[in-house]
Amino acid sequence: MTDLVAPVDALVVVDVQTAFVSGADAVPGAERLLGRVSELLERAREAGAVVVHLQNDGAPGADDEPDTPGWELYLPVKDGPRERVIRKPRDDGFDGTPLGEVLVGAGVRSVAICGLMSEMCVQATARTALARGYRVVLPYDAHATYDIPAVPGVSEVVPAHVVSRVAAWALGDQPANTVSTDSVTFTASST
Structure with missing residues (x-):
């Protein structure tokens, strides 16, 4: 059995866009990531938690350039008073x-x-959430990235799962970043 963390009252889904989770250029483990994010979405919706989908507006020519197929959110959004999409111009979901x-x-x-x-x-948004006083849960199996390429004389390839773990660990000991998706529960916020 998994140890549960205290329920959270919001889920922020960062940049789960078609360019990054489908096709030959998807992040390693994209199928598993999509499954874990879908589980979180289902539980958050059932509990009446706030759900925010962040959608990055990439630069012209980028895989996530606005109004291109790669820019589209991959998972369905259930627009309503407790769920919405927020477009963002920079890494930090709070910035602008x-x-x-x-x-x-x-x-x-x-x-x-x-x-x-x-x-x-993910890290930039979590860092600002922490700075604003939110309790942050960052399930280790529900965020992902790409491998960091090798640099001769500096390092070999850094596998994506290591990059993800280091990114979460660099946030310090305030976020719950050593929990799995199975440990995350939701509740409706106070208003």
């Missing part, structure tokens, strides 16, 4: 977006964060 206002307006005190890329948008 209404994410902070949405969470405050809903009375959110704790967030589970999942998605892509571990060392970029």
